[in-house]
Amino acid sequence: MEFKRRDAPFITPTSDVASIMRHVLYALIPAALAYVWYFGSGFILNLIVASIFCIAGESLMLRLRGRPIESTLADYSALVTAALLAFAMPALTPWWVTATAALFATVVAKHLYGGLGYNLFNPAMAGYVVALVAFPMHMNLWTAPRMGDIDYHFVTIAETARFTLTGSLPDYLTFDAISRATPLDIVKAGLNNMQTFDELRAYPMMGDFGGRGWEWIGNFTAFGGAWLLLKKIIRWQIPFGVLMGLLIPASLMYVLVPGVNPSPGFHLFTGGTILCAFFIATDPVSAATSDKGRLIYGFGIGFLIYAIREWGSYADGVAFAVLVMNMAVPAIDYLTRPHIVGHPLKKRGDP
């Protein structure tokens, strides 16, 4: 009998890129539901806009680069970028802001670097930073969460859609009535005004640890992250590194210089910390690859988040921290190469 020849191994792999990306999307569902609950339907509209433009940007680039479009889109990576962008955007964001971020993420940050697997920077964070720099006013308009504010105004779907499409609210509604400074902004401004952290915690916007609502979104995000860890889609090194990189300096400062520093719990449950630790920093393409390297990479991100929040001019620093550490990845990878079995142990100064 005659047979065809193949190369070993003859056992087929069980995982694939699309299923990894799908798992990430599933893991984001609890956080998405929480986001919608606390901040309204704007998240869904942002997600739709981001998805449309991420897919459009990716398709356009694949076409220009002469790559297969359908099979590449089926890896779901564009949708993961879209979902992360939707999480980063305020609930009320005009569509062109989201579109700019989505197009920059896919066209420039992803495909101009060679597409999935070759991008140096996390596409979602690159897109977010461009939007942040290009539309600073829109990117800082956060509504109050559905709890913790006596003047809370429920923004209806129609009002949200109107704003997303036109960038303006109905005449009866002013921005001042619905927008609130984020907990990070409150703390930053308050501490600059010589208020103590304990005084600031008495604000109605503040919850047990972080901002009201925000901390619950954080819980649900962590829940999804834990599921990813359980499913072995991500490994513990990066989330652990991010959290330690942030919590260690935060705790030290909180204990050593009491009063003028936010608590580590506040840092953990406010802003994008948890989303970053489990979903953004863990993007394998733009992260370090060795176990040790991932710890360093995560720790660097965590520390930079702390540094930017503490000493920078932006309220949150997740995106900048991730992008800066993305740049450090080649060096981290080079310096943390594992010891090859059977090779002499490396000494300091060896290449």
Place this chain on the structure above:
Amino acid sequence: MSSPAATYDLGNLHGGLRLPAEKAQSTASAIQSVPIPNQLVLPIEQHVGEPAHPIVGIGEYVRKGQLLAEAYGSLSAPIHASSSGKVVAIEPWPVSRRLGRKAPCIVIECDGEDREAELPEETVPFNTYEPESLLQKILQGGIVGLGGAVFPTGQKLMQATTMPLEYLILNGVECEPYISCDDLLMREQAAELLGGVQILMYALALTDCFIVIESDKPEAISAIGEALAELNDARITLKQVPTIYPSGGEDQLVQLVTNREVPSGGLPTDVGCVVQNVGTAAAIYRWICEGEPLISRVTTVTGPGVSSPMNVTARIGTTVADIISFAGGYTAGADQLIIGGPMCGKSVTTDSVPVVKATNCILVLNKASPLSDEQPCIRCGECATVCPIQLLPQQLFWYACADNEEKLRSHGLTDCIECGCCDLVCPSHIPLTADFRNAKARIQELADEKARAERARLRFESRNERLETEKQVRESELALQKEEALKAGPAAIEEILKRQQKKQDQDPED
């Protein structure tokens, strides 16, 4: 007398995979004997090193156990007839070592009588031999490593005696899915195996031996344990290791058992260990104590493509087709024929290839479900997590694509054992192992080319040097002549000039 219990050891092996064992289907029944086939096909190259030199002619009648081809060169092993019959051809035949392409083979038409050759000498207890002559004797039995590497055992042991040694390690790990020939051999031939171990310890003057078996083979562990209890040899310890692929690789086993790393490009003997497959030990026993050279081996015939999977004792040279039909033939879905296991085996194009000394498994698989296309690497790092050598396959892949020889070397491409773990966990379905095999071949080619260029350079330089010396010699001779002529006076110079003139006239082109 206490029964030696299996000691459990979790060594320091990085990565690896827990694979589905797929062994139950072939371990249900005892080892069966394949009857004498009509035809035996014996490749003269069944081992690492130089091919053996045939010493029989076409038409010659040979008996079972008779020497057919003798070892040739510094690294080689002889080939013996595995049954009696007539040599009908010495010709190229498809073999598994070359993936179904042809290599020279001695073809015997069997007479079915299995007439045995007379032993050249009586078998005597092994300890009547001097250790060195025992090693020579092992060499003559055509014995090679039966784990699949087929390194001539005699030479391996001789090399080992030149090193300071501590442990003999018997490899009963058999970590690849589907393969169960060593498992069954340990269950059924424990006494022979231990006899072989004692011969090896005597020949190497070793006092410590570990027999290492994976935890998923409780029958083999108890069989060896019982035989050990009967033997009551305190030098031999039974060790149980967890079932993780690829802990059965020679260097990986040493690391697992002794926590010593075999140096890159080195041998287990560099860290005081000699590793032998359990089947090899049994073969040594049969040769030294019973006078039977290596003419048969236990082979697993298995996979969804075989009607009744089982383990068989087959004569070396029996074709795979004969063995498959003994095992009930192919099933309807049979699509892939693999010699060896599903991780490291080689797929061959035809079942006319013979069973050779290396053939531990004949695996027939059904059509694999089509895999999605190769996608770009997303640097997930799973491959690095499972690599038992702690390489960075994703980096190696990058450098292999870029053909960056220097980086490939510094990232340890040549240390890759091609175990295939990285392929299995890659979500982008990149055939990493195949890519690394190709990259290794290219590096080898480049090295060969470099060596050739170097030889050419040396030749060129020595030629230049030779021409230069010749020129100098000629010049000094001329100077001498000139001097002499000056001494001899103008008349002589005149004569010389005349002679030159004459020469130029005769040969104007000069």
